[in-house]
Amino acid sequence: MIDRHPWLDALAHAVLIAGILIVAFPVYVAVIASTHGPNDFMSGLVPLLPGSDAIANYSSMLTDGLSSSGAPPLGGMLWNSLVMALSIAFGKIAISILSAYAIVYFRFPFRAVAFWMIFVTLMLPVEVRIVPTFKVVADLGLLDSYAGLTIPLIASATATFLFRQFFLTVPEELMEAARIDGAGPLKFFRDILLPLSRTNIAALFVILFIYGWNQYLWPMMITTTSSHYTIVMGIKRMSDVADALPQWNVVMTTVVLAMLPPVIVVVGMQRLFVKGLIETEK
Amino acid sequence: MSAIEITGVSKVYAGGVRAVSDVNLSIADGEFIVLVGPSGCGKSTLLRMIAGLETITSGTVSIGSRVVNEVDPAARNIAMVFQNYALYPHMSVYDNLAYGLRNRGVPKADIDARVAEAARMLEIEPFLQRKPKQLSGGQRQRVAMGRAIVRKPDAFLFDEPLSNLDAKLRVSMRGEIRQLQRRLGVTSVYVTHDQLEAMTLADRIVVLNGGRIEQVGRPLDVYHNPASTFVASFIGSPAMNLADAEVTNGLVAIGGQVVASGVSGVKDGQVIVGLRAEDIQPAAPGTGVPFAVRYIEELGALRLVHGSVEGRHLTMALSPDLPLADEIKVAVAADRLHFFEDGSGRRMTR
Numbered sequence: 194m195i196d197r198h199p200w201l202d203a204l205a206h207a208v209l210i211a212g213i214l215i216v217a218f219p220v221y222v223a224v225i226a227s228t229h230g231p232n233d234f235m236s237g238l239v240p241l242l243p244g245s246d247a248i249a250n251y252s253s254m255l256t257d258g259l260s261s262s263g264a265p266p267l268g269g270m271l272w273n274s275l276v277m278a279l280s281i282a283f284g285k286i287a288i289s290i291l292s293a294y295a296i297v298y299f300r301f302p303f304r305a306v307a308f309w310m311i312f313v314t315l316m317l318p319v320e321v322r323i324v325p326t327f328k329v330v331a332d333l334g335l336l337d338s339y340a341g342l343t344i345p346l347i348a349s350a351t352a353t354f355l356f357r358q359f360f361l362t363v364p365e366e367l368m369e370a371a372r373i374d375g376a377g378p379l380k381f382f383r384d385i386l387l388p389l390s391r392t393n394i395a396a397l398f399v400i401l402f403i404y405g406w407n408q409y410l411w412p413m414m415i416t417t418t419s420s421h422y423t424i425v426m427g428i429k430r431m432s433d434v435a436d437a438l439p440q441w442n443v444v445m446t447t448v449v450l451a452m453l454p455p456v457i458v459v460v461g462m463q464r465l466f467v468k469g470l471i472e473t474e475k
Numbered sequence: 476m477s478a479i480e481i482t483g484v485s486k487v488y489a490g491g492v493r494a495v496s497d498v499n500l501s502i503a504d505g506e507f508i509v510l511v512g513p514s515g516c517g518k519s520t521l522l523r524m525i526a527g528l529e530t531i532t533s534g535t536v537s538i539g540s541r542v543v544n545e546v547d548p549a550a551r552n553i554a555m556v557f558q559n560y561a562l563y564p565h566m567s568v569y570d571n572l573a574y575g576l577r578n579r580g581v582p583k584a585d586i587d588a589r590v591a592e593a594a595r596m597l598e599i600e601p602f603l604q605r606k607p608k609q610l611s612g613g614q615r616q617r618v619a620m621g622r623a624i625v626r627k628p629d630a631f632l633f634d635e636p637l638s639n640l641d642a643k644l645r646v647s648m649r650g651e652i653r654q655l656q657r658r659l660g661v662t663s664v665y666v667t668h669d670q671l672e673a674m675t676l677a678d679r680i681v682v683l684n685g686g687r688i689e690q691v692g693r694p695l696d697v698y699h700n701p702a703s704t705f706v707a708s709f710i711g712s713p714a715m716n717l718a719d720a721e722v723t724n725g726l727v728a729i730g731g732q733v734v735a736s737g738v739s740g741v742k743d744g745q746v747i748v749g750l751r752a753e754d755i756q757p758a759a760p761g762t763g764v765p766f767a768v769r770y771i772e773e774l775g776a777l778r779l780v781h782g783s784v785e786g787r788h789l790t791m792a793l794s795p796d797l798p799l800a801d802e803i804k805v806a807v808a809a810d811r812l813h814f815f816e817d818g819s820g821r822r823m824t825r
């Protein structure tokens with residue numbers, strides 16, 4: 194800011210506070226709702242003060258689930274979501290950093306073609322290719338498996354691009370110095386490029402973990418048994434019951450539990466994440 | 476430590492750029508060679524072919540009697556210092572120095588000893604645990620040198636290692652590099668576009684022009700006997716004055732004005748005459764050639780006077796305490812003149 198006026202500062206703060214309230218209020222409502230009994234919502238009014246059923250709600254959801262809407266205990270679903278999010282995040286990072294490495298550092302026939310093919314997949318997210326992808330996964334017998342849940346989501350043009358852009362900013366002399374120092378291609382990758390990409394990897398991990406965690410359509414398509422349901426699916430199933438009122442208190446309990454892992458990841462990796470977004474180690 | 480033999484080496488880049496043409500050069504064991512020339516003349520390309528970072532289109536490079544054309548850079552046992560230092564940013568100074576040794580399987584105790592010795596030599600001991608980011612430009616430069624030294628290579632290759640430093644640091648680092656190279660006795664090839672760096676560092680200077688060797692020789696030989704107008708105008712500061720001239724019966728005339736007489740060994744005809752700024756001096760009273768002063772540059776110990784004789788721009792270097800007028804009379808010692816062929820610019824033997 195060039196000028197600093199007290200009233201400008203106040204305005205800026207007002208906008209920021211309003212923004213925080215808008216984001217935080219629904220979260221607050223969800224947390225409060227998860228502490229009430231099932232009948233507290235009949236009135237049509239959402240309670241704004243904590244109730245007394247928190248322990249009952251959480252323990253019953255974690256151990257028994259909600260059989261009336263076909264939801265298994267949350268523990269299993271949380272575990273499935275975790276496996277899915279972690280596999281997608283690690284898988285995407287591993288594949289994209291290797292493809293970017295190949296594209297930037299190696300001269301091979303049809304390099305440009307390979308690059309453009311990756312580029313084109315940017316236009317084909319899961320939602321667009323969902324029917325053919327489903328067919329392929331079904332034919333491979335991967336329905337109701339972790340492999341089926343994660344592999345079709347792993348290829349990532351975006352992450353490949355981010356790494357490519359980063360590698361292009363690494364001075365070429367670094368690679369040449371490493372060559373003279375006796376480091377072959379894999380050693381250069383492991384000893385120099387990978388450590389230099391540390392903050393980028395961390396930032397991507399956070400983004401991709403949340404991407405994987407929030408997947409909804411794809412898991413819906415390919416899981417048919419409750420043992421492979423993910424938590425986001427579970428929320429949807431519980432709130433979508435036929436012939437009955439949704440039990441908002443336990444739905445909100447599930448929502449709160451579903452929010453926790455991404456929050457833990459963001460908070461835990463916050464420092465690296467911010468570093469990865471704003472600076473590079475060069 | 477080894478001699479380097481470059482025989483008929485050319486480089487044509489993909490796309491057809493001919494960066495180096497038919498270069499022949501024998502570098503003796505322990506010699507300090509400086510490749511100098513204007514930007515784009517192929518200095519870096521030649522150096523990188525010695526290093527193995529660039530393929531050789533034709534010809535051979537041998538290091539210590541082994542032809543290395545197809546040898547991997549790491550196996551050539553050379554060390555290179557880059558213009559931007561190319562230090563590994565995430566490694567400590569110690570690890571930067573040790574990395575190449577570890578890759579070669581040198582035992583840990585040996586690495587420790589070698590790093591300690593190089594660090595002591597370069598006075599970077601206090602920084603061993605720091606990251607490159609936490610060092611000044613000069614200190615990084617030392618670390619880059621250290622990384623070259625610990626390897627105990629057969630040859631050092633430098634690509635404009637001082638050009639990112641400020642003028643003062645450049646002068647002191649120049650001295651240190653020279654002393655270090657003398658002490659270690661390692662064959663060195665050093666690329667620069669700064670003729671002063673070339674003059675002060677080199678055992679022999681190699682002047683490159685458009686990918687070809689223009690002249691090879693000891694610094695003072697090159698300075699006093701430039702092989703062509705290109706070398707004459709490139710080596711020495713201020714650049715040698717060059718002017719079209721006519722030689723008739725031992726008389727040298729610039730634009731019809733006779734500036735020197737009694738010149739022997741030069742055929743009559745059109746030539747390019749070269750004169751160093753310090754060889755033009757005020758004439759004795761009543762003699763000399765009129766010199767119209769245009770402007771003056773004060774260098775402290777010297778005063779550069781730019782002006783013209785018969786419309787040809789000339790620069791002379793005078794002592795600052797000589798009085799100056801707008802037009803002065805100057806004289807040139809006949810035996811100080813350089814003569815170059817009119818068309819080719821090659822030096823004429825006298």
Ligand SMILES: Nc1ncnc2c1ncn2[C@@H]1O[C@H](COP(=O)(O)OP(=O)(O)OP(=O)(O)O)[C@@H](O)[C@H]1O
Nearest residue numbers: 488489492494513514515516517518519520521668
């Ligand atoms: N990778 C490349 N592909 C094609 N042409 C190149 C390549 N590298 C260099 N050249 C060309 O080769 C010629 C010599 O380049 P080189 O880098 O050796 O010059 P230099 O003498 O080191 O110049 P400078 O003093 O600017 O560093 C230049 O004309 C340059 O454009």
Ligand SMILES: [Mg+2]
Nearest residue numbers: 518519520634
């Ligand atoms: Mg260069």
